[in-house]
Amino acid sequence: MTTPTDVAEIFCDESGHDGENLMAGTTPVLAHSSLHMDLEEATDLVAYLRTKTKAQSPELKAGEVVRKSYAIEELFGAQGKLVGKVQVYLVEKAEMAAGKMVDLLIEERAYAAGDNLYDGTTRRMTRALYELGPQDLGQEQWFSLVSAFTSLMREKQRKGEKESVEGFFEKIEQARQTATNQKLKLVLNILADTRKQAEEFQADVANGDIMKSLDPLQASLMELAHIWNQKLKRPIRIMHDAQNALTDKVMKAVLMTATEKMPEEYNLPDSRFDLREIKHIDSKSDPRIQLADIAAGFTRQVAESALKGTANEERLAQARRVVHFNSIWGHAESLDQIRPQEMFGT
Numbered sequence: 543m544t545t546p547t548d549v550a551e552i553f554c555d556e557s558g559h560d561g562e563n564l565m566a567g568t569t570p571v572l573a574h575s576s577l578h579m580d581l582e583e584a585t586d587l588v589a590y591l592r593t594k595t596k597a598q599s600p601e602l603k604a605g606e607v608v609r610k611s612y613a614i615e616e617l618f619g620a621q622g623k624l625v626g627k628v629q630v631y632l633v634e635k636a637e638m639a640a641g642k643m644v645d646l647l648i649e650e651r652a653y654a655a656g657d658n659l660y661d662g663t664t665r666r667m668t669r670a671l672y673e674l675g676p677q678d679l680g681q682e683q684w685f686s687l688v689s690a691f692t693s694l695m696r697e698k699q700r701k702g703e704k705e706s707v708e709g710f711f712e713k714i715e716q717a718r719q720t721a722t723n724q725k726l727k728l729v730l731n732i733l734a735d736t737r738k739q740a741e742e743f744q745a746d747v748a749n750g751d752i753m754k755s756l757d758p759l760q761a762s763l764m765e766l767a768h769i770w771n772q773k774l775k776r777p778i779r780i781m782h783d784a785q786n787a788l789t790d791k792v793m794k795a796v797l798m799t800a801t802e803k804m805p806e807e808y809n810l811p812d813s814r815f816d817l818r819e820i821k822h823i824d825s826k827s828d829p830r831i832q833l834a835d836i837a838a839g840f841t842r843q844v845a846e847s848a849l850k851g852t853a854n855e856e857r858l859a860q861a862r863r864v865v866h867f868n869s870i871w872g873h874a875e876s877l878d879q880i881r882p883q884e885m886f887g888t
Contacts (some may be wrong), residue, residue, distance in 0.1 A: 573842035604839025637872030
């Protein structure tokens with residue numbers, strides 16, 4: 543008999559992960575999927591999908607399912623077998639990059655000065671950068687500026703030369719000279735005064751004290767674990783497909799954030815919840831990871847189509863049933879298309 547103290551296992555996988563490479567990766571969207579389902583039900587569903595799709599691979603993959611319209615309807619339609627059992631957290635990477643410019647530089651500057659920006663100011667600054675930047679600076683200069691930021695603030699960069707503090711602030715100055723919109727110019731002026739914070743961040747990177755601050759997985763995993771805890775009213779254990787970016791250090795940080803009270807000076811609400819453990823699991827060993835992979839692949843495909851303005855209404859309606867309500871998404875038109883009407887699909 544299940545009791546409220548039983549630990550609920552949530553099975554997770556992702557699609558479109560480029561690590562800290564938010565601006566020049568393989569896809570503009572990360573879809574981080576989570577599933578809560580009994581093993582027997584998941585085993586039967588995967589076996590059924592394999593038969594219906596004539597899948598030949600050793601494990602069922604998203605690509606074998608998402609191109610089959612009838613399979614998608616059975617999984618994500620109004621009575622879909624995954625509806626209510628899956629949540630997919632979406633990250634539009636350009637929006638996240640703009641947010642991190644505020645988070646890692648402007649907020650740190652405010653904190654050092656004893657100021658509190660948690661009154662909606664940070665959100666307004668992010669919106670100004672994301673929405674007004676491309677319009678006022680032009681897409682090329684905007685992309686160059688944000689790409690320089692993500693290069694500078696990354697823990698590691700495997701290809702090309704990592705941006706320098708000097709090079710980034712030269713681009714900030716160029717953007718200030720170009721900008722005509724006063725809201726954007728205000729944010730750029732504040733960014734221009736964050737050199738100290740950028741230099742301190744680089745020192746922390748060199749000392750090994752920084753942990754992939756631009757990688758979306760940590761934030762998305764927190765949100766997924768939290769919403770399942772709210773829905774199920776039970777402690778949560780995350781079972782995640784093998785993912786190199788989820789190091790022991792990262793998983794420990796997620797657990798600490800979920801279970802320990804933030805310092806008072808952060809002026810943040812107490813959002814602790816009962817997250818017991820995060821474990822890696824081989825997708826071949828459990829069909830629930832395979833179903834999470836299918837949900838991630840399908841939802842990312844629809845989200846990218848929405849960004850391009852090419853998504854059809856049937857697919858959008860299907861995706862809305864599983865999208866996390868608090869996903870990181872800046873593009874206003876596509877947000878209206880993919881945002882769910884309720885906190886958790888039913």
